[in-house]
Amino acid sequence: MSQKRNATELGTQPIGKLLMQYAIPAIIAMTASSLYNMVDSIFIGQGVGPLAISGLAITFPFMNLGAAFGAMVGVGASTLISVKLGQRDYGTAQTVLGNVITLNLIIGIAFSIITLMFLDPILYFFGASADTIGYARDYMLIILAGNVFSHMYFGLNAVLRASGHPQKAMYATINTVVINTLLDPLFIYVFDWGIRGAAIATIIAQVISLVWQFKILTDKNELLHLRRGIYHLQSKIVKNIIAIGLSPFCMNVASCFIVIFINKGLKEYDGDLAIGAYGIVNRLVFICVMIVMGITQGMQPIAGYNFGAQQFDRVTRVLKLSIYGATAMTTLTFLVGELLPDVAVRLFTTDEGLISRAADGFRIVVLFFPIVGFQMVTSNFFQSIGMANKAIFLSLTRQLLFLLPCLIILPTFMGAAGIWWSMPISDLIASLVAGVLLYKQFQEFKYQKS
C-alpha cells in the first residue's frame, strides 16, 4: 500500500519539501549521465585533438538512433513491468524482463550489423569529411561492436528503476561514469590508443555495470529475477512494448535528424571545426538541460496528483517553484555563456580556431536561455496533468517545428551563423507559444473553480 501513503503525502506535505525529495535523485541521475558524455569529449578533445572532437560530433546522430531504440524498449518495458508488479503478477513481470533481454539482443545486434555494413556512407551522410572520417570511423567501429552491451545496460537500468530499485539504477549510472573517467586518461594518454581508447573505455564501463545488473537480477530473493523459460518472445508483450515506446522512439529519431541537419550545415558553411564547436557547445548546454529535466521529473508526480485532487493552489505552487529552479539553472548557463564562454570551452581543447568558434556559438545558443527553463517546465507540466498531446506539441515546437525551418532558411542569408542563430530563435518562439498555452490553461482553471 505504499502507493496510498505516497498519494496522501503528495496531497498534504509542503510543496518545497516534496519537490526537493522527488527532484534531487532525478537531478543526480541526470547529471551523472550528462557528465559521462562530457568527460568523453574532454579527454578526446584534450588528448586526441580538435578534429577528433568534430569526428565525435559527427557520430552524435548515431547515438541518438541507438538511444531511440534503447528508449523504445526501456520505456515500454519499464511501464509494463511496473503495471505487473502493481498487480503482484510476478510471473508475467519476469516474462517481460526475459523478453526485454531477448529484444535487446536482437535489436542491438541487428543495429550493429546494418550500420557496420554501411558505416562510411552513413558517416559521410552525417557530415564527415576526408579529415574527420578517420576519427568518426575509429570511434564508431568500437561503439557499434559493443552496441549490444550498451543496449542491454540501458534496458536493464530502466527495468531496475521500475522494479523498485531506483537507487541501484542510479549507482549503475554513476559507476559507468566513474569507470569511464578512470579508464579514459589511461587508454588515451598512457596506452596512446587515441579516440579508440575513449570508445573502449565507454564499452568496458558499460559491461562492468551490466555484470553488476545481472548479479542483482539473478538473485533468487529478488521479486524480479532471471530464470528459465522467460526469454521466448511473446507477441502481446512485444506489441505492448512497441506501442508504449513508439513516441519516445520518434522523438529521438527526430532529434537525430535535427543533429544531422545542424552538422551538415555547419560543415558546408564553416568546415569541420564548426562541427566540433557544436559538439562542445552541445555538451555544455546538455548538462543544464539535463538538470532542468531532473527538476521537471520531480515536479511530475506532485503536479499530477494535486491536479487530480483538484488542489489547484498546490498545482500552481509546484509549477512556480519548478519554473524558478529551472530558470535559475538556465540563467546560470546563460551567464556562463555570455560572460566567460571561452573558459568553459577551453576545458575541451587548446586549439584557438575551435575555441573561438565554440565560444561564439555558445554565446549565441544560450541567448534566450533564461526563458527556456520556463518552456521546458511548461511542456512537462502538461504531461504531468495528463495532457500528453499538448506536451508533445510544445516539446516539438522547440526541437523541430520552429527549429527546422530556421535551419533551412537562415543559413542561406547568414551562413554558419544562421545555424547557430536558429537555436535561440526557435527557443524564443517556442517559449512564447508555451506561455500562451499555459496562460489559457490557467484561465480554464479559474473558470472551473468559479
Add this chain to the structure above:
Amino acid sequence: MNDHYVINLGRQLGSGGKEIGEKLAKALNIAFFDKELIKLASDESGLCKEFFEKADERAQQTMLGGLFGGRFPFISDGTLPYGSFLNNDSLFKIQSDVIRSLAENQSCLFVGRCADYILRDHPRHVNIFISASKEARIARLMQLHPITEEQAEEMIEKADKKRSAYYNYYSYKTWGAAATYHLCVDSSVMGIDKTVEYILQFVKHKLGLA
C-alpha cells in the same frame, strides 16, 4: 480466506451483461459492482472522480517519454516517465486495489474492469463472458438510447475495440475468447432471464453452492 466467492463478468456492449449481472447478484444475494467502483476508487485515492471516468476501461495511451531537451543528442537512461498519478496505469492500480479489498470481505460480482485478472488468485472465483448476436446488440442499444442503427453499430465497434484493448493490455489474455473464461454465453439465444438461470446453475456447480 473464507467462504467468500467472486463472480467476474465480462460482457459485450449491448449484450445485457450488466442486467444479467444485477439479476445474478440479486439471486445469490451478493454485492454488485459496476461503475460505482470508480467512485470508491476515487474516494480511496483522494483524486477526483472525473479522472477515473476519463480513464475508465481505457488502456494506457502510448505516452511521451519525457524526452524533452532532446535537440542535444544523448544516450539517456534517466528520462523515463514515472510517477504521473494521472496516467491510466496508476488509475488502474488504484482501482484494482479497491477491487481486491472489496473482494476480501464479502462475496461480490464485478462487471468488467479486468476483475477476473485482478482476482486471479482468489480461491473461489467464476469468470463469465456474455456475448450476443450483432442484431440483438443493435436492437438492445436502440431500445436503450435514442439512436439510429448506424450509430448503434458504430458504438458497438468502438466499445469492442476499447474493451479488448483495455483487457488485453492489462491481463495479457484475449478478451472474449472462450479460453479466457470458465463460461461464455450468448444472451440472445435464451433471453436475459433464462441466461441468468443457466449461469446460476453453472455458478452453483462450480463453487459447490447449495
